[in-house]
Amino acid sequence: MPVTTSHEEPELIQLLTPEGEFKEHPDYPLDISAEEMRGLYRDLALVRRLDTEAVALQRQGELGLWASLLGQEAAQVGSGRALRPNDMAFPSYREHGVAWCRGVAPKDLLALFRGVTNGGWNPDDHGFHLYTIVIGTQALHATGYAMGIQRDGALGEDGSAVIVYFGDGATSQGDTNEAFVYAAVNNAPVVFFCQNNQWAISEPLERQSRVPLYRRAEGFGFPGVRVDGNDVLACLAVTRAALHNAREGQGPSLIEAFTYRMGAHTTSDDPTRYRMSAELEEWKAKDPLLRLHTFLTRNGLADEAFFAAVEEEAGRLGERIRTECRALPDPAPLDIFHEVYAEPHHHIDRQRAEFADYLASFEGADAEGGR
Amino acid sequence: MTTKLTIGKAINEGLRRAMEDDPKVLVMGEDVGRLGGVFRVTDGLHKDFGADRVIDTPLAESGIIGTAIGLALRGYRPVCEIQFDGFFFPATNQTFTQLAKMHQRSGGRLRLPVVLRIPYGGGIGAVEHHSESPEAYFAHTAGLRVVTVANPEDAYWMVQQAIACDDPVVFFEPKRRYWDKADVDTTRSLTSAAPMGAARIARPGQDVTLVAYGPMVKTALQAAEADTDHSVEVIDLRSLSPIDYDTVCSSVRRTGRLVVAHEAPVSSGLGAEIAARVTEECFYHLEAPVVRVGGFDTPYPPSRLEEHYLPDLDRVLDGVDRTFAF
Numbered sequence A: 001m002p003v004t005t006s007h008e009e010p011e012l013i014q015l016l017t018p019e020g021e022f023k024e025h026p027d028y029p030l031d032i033s034a035e036e037m038r039g040l041y042r043d044l045a046l047v048r049r050l051d052t053e054a055v056a057l058q059r060q061g062e063l064g065l066w067a068s069l070l071g072q073e074a075a076q077v078g079s080g081r082a083l084r085p086n087d088m089a090f091p092s093y094r095e096h097g098v099a100w101c102r103g104v105a106p107k108d109l110l111a112l113f114r115g116v117t118n119g120g121w122n123p124d125d126h127g128f129h130l131y132t133i134v135i136g137t138q139a140l141h142a143t144g145y146a147m148g149i150q151r152d153g154a155l156g157e158d159g160s161a162v163i164v165y166f167g168d169g170a171t172s173q174g175d176t177n178e179a180f181v182y183a184a185v186n187n188a189p190v191v192f193f194c195q196n197n198q199w200a201i202s203e204p205l206e207r208q209s210r211v212p213l214y215r216r217a218e219g220f221g222f223p224g225v226r227v228d229g230n231d232v233l234a235c236l237a238v239t240r241a242a243l244h245n246a247r248e249g250q251g252p253s254l255i256e257a258f259t260y261r262m263g264a265h266t267t268s269d270d271p272t273r274y275r276m277s278a279e280l281e282e283w284k285a286k287d288p289l290l291r292l293h294t295f296l297t298r299n300g301l302a303d304e305a306f307f308a309a310v311e312e313e314a315g316r317l318g319e320r321i322r323t324e325c326r327a328l329p330d331p332a333p334l335d336i337f338h339e340v341y342a343e344p345h346h347h348i349d350r351q352r353a354e355f356a357d358y359l360a361s362f363e364g365a366d367a368e369g370g371r
Numbered sequence B: 001m002t003t004k005l006t007i008g009k010a011i012n013e014g015l016r017r018a019m020e021d022d023p024k025v026l027v028m029g030e031d032v033g034r035l036g037g038v039f040r041v042t043d044g045l046h047k048d049f050g051a052d053r054v055i056d057t058p059l060a061e062s063g064i065i066g067t068a069i070g071l072a073l074r075g076y077r078p079v080c081e082i083q084f085d086g087f088f089f090p091a092t093n094q095t096f097t098q099l100a101k102m103h104q105r106s107g108g109r110l111r112l113p114v115v116l117r118i119p120y121g122g123g124i125g126a127v128e129h130h131s132e133s134p135e136a137y138f139a140h141t142a143g144l145r146v147v148t149v150a151n152p153e154d155a156y157w158m159v160q161q162a163i164a165c166d167d168p169v170v171f172f173e174p175k176r177r178y179w180d181k182a183d184v185d186t187t188r189s190l191t192s193a194a195p196m197g198a199a200r201i202a203r204p205g206q207d208v209t210l211v212a213y214g215p216m217v218k219t220a221l222q223a224a225e226a227d228t229d230h231s232v233e234v235i236d237l238r239s240l241s242p243i244d245y246d247t248v249c250s251s252v253r254r255t256g257r258l259v260v261a262h263e264a265p266v267s268s269g270l271g272a273e274i275a276a277r278v279t280e281e282c283f284y285h286l287e288a289p290v291v292r293v294g295g296f297d298t299p300y301p302p303s304r305l306e307e308h309y310l311p312d313l314d315r316v317l318d319g320v321d322r323t324f325a326f
């Protein structure tokens, strides 16, 4: 059975080669200072440390689960730094790098994976919605939010745009495709940012699509591009352009960030059951940090002292994350009943009171139960 | 001859046997192929039966059930795995408006022998959407049979019965009990196994009937063991739609008391239905109102709170005590 109908090689937008060579792209000129570039490197390094710490904390039993972003740092930091404060981002569950760019505290991310909350932060404080685990649902939320921006007349240079993150697997989901339709017919200011990390748990991309994912956009009636997802500069430039177009009233677009999930799907997963380690080796050569490091060094944009300082900062971040994670308080049993409804709800109140009585009945006999 | 199997492995063996017995049986779902499913319930099937019969589907649950309907119309018997309880919902439309009704709509001409396997329930320390008990939605829907298992023996036989059944069957798997082990006699014939629709007295007793199903059966048995004041009869319901009221009511007529325990929220849950029916059928035998023990009417909480949400031995015994306080 043929698995592809495509004859041309898809174009991959790239500004920084895996070897750390900078190439201009006619459609994506990048206006960026040396300091901003160093800032991107710092983001990449700190986000990677956050991730490494979280995996370790899970191994130590401090987290129930962690979905590692290893290998996807550039796609997330590049797109995350393209956002402006009044833009809104809708993540899936792996966007720790975007969360970082939006100022979400690492401990608030950990809280979700530790199992002390199902939320973790105030989306309005950060322009960063809650994580969404049910695949594809957030694409419609983002589209609706963008339709709200249109109705508020909040477009234009000082206006807002929306970005929504999802994976290659998510492109199969009905909700994602409905979002494409809704965004298209409404000309909604939303950027669909698909991190194609080649795998949906154990299923390779061929199980989801016969065409390169960015080409799906054309059928829905908006532009789609494929960017090197391990190239932070290209991700920044391409996302900036897409957000700009959205803000300027030119409607939705799809960015396929071509990248690789270097780690397991989550800490519960064992990728040796379904993929070859040679693939991993191949992608290691395309590491997103390495190429920026090479570029900055070779062009005299950063020196050893800078990299040492970032390393040191990463060490401090790691320590802070470990301490803060362990200090996260467990919620109280009666919190189960909190905020189920926005308006008073007598049935929940009654059930809560009954459970409080039940817990109190253990007091003395069993201190734990009355906690 | 008996073999020691976990519940997960027993379902795996049951699927294997069904696939060997009938070439029309297909397994389909997300990651059911090479990975063998996230709980490894389909482990080895892809290798032995090939990608045509063990299908790694695109990531779309509506697609899984929708195409399973089409395959069934073409004479296949698809066994669909929904990865976790909370991820069934994208398939709600196909299941409730199509799968459940097509047989009747066709004047009985069309058969829809589709099985939905759904790992359900809490207790594994998971993140949101991985711990829910949505069985009431299915039991509320005409046209679907709903069953669940509590031990390896039932897991092995009932999955085969579900596949052999000409109606759509929703097969709930108690995920926190997947690793529970027991002897299973796999040499018997399918027809000699206990019927899928029958409840089972898991532990005989005289003073009170305790009805449970799926993951709660073990908790109920532990509670019965721990209760030194009363002789507790535990019924493992097995079939949630239809419910075997003959077994339940004849027990209640003997004991005069009934407690129903499940993980799902109490309100409008299976316990409510059972309480109403038993009250209608056994009113003069009841010594006390039927008591329900279950999850709260809240979303399933984050995992650090789940021990408080899930009805444990103490909550079940508290329910038993309440029927005697009357």
Ligand SMILES: Cc1ncc(C[n+]2csc(CCOP(=O)(O)OP(=O)(O)O)c2C)c(N)n1
Pocket (backbone or CB within 6 Å): A094, A133, A134, A135, A166, A167, A168, A169, A170, A171, A197, A199, A200, A201, A261, A265, B030, B059, B061, B083, B087, B090
């Ligand atoms: C509706 C739904 N079905 C199934 C799952 C289980 N699940 C979690 S992640 C995942 C794979 C997602 O792959 P992809 O969209 O490529 O994102 P990635 O994990 O690679 O970032 C699946 C099947 C889910 N979370 N939601």
Ligand SMILES: [Mg+2]
Pocket (backbone or CB within 6 Å): A167, A168, A169, A195, A196, A197, A198, A199, A200, A201
């Ligand atoms: Mg993926």
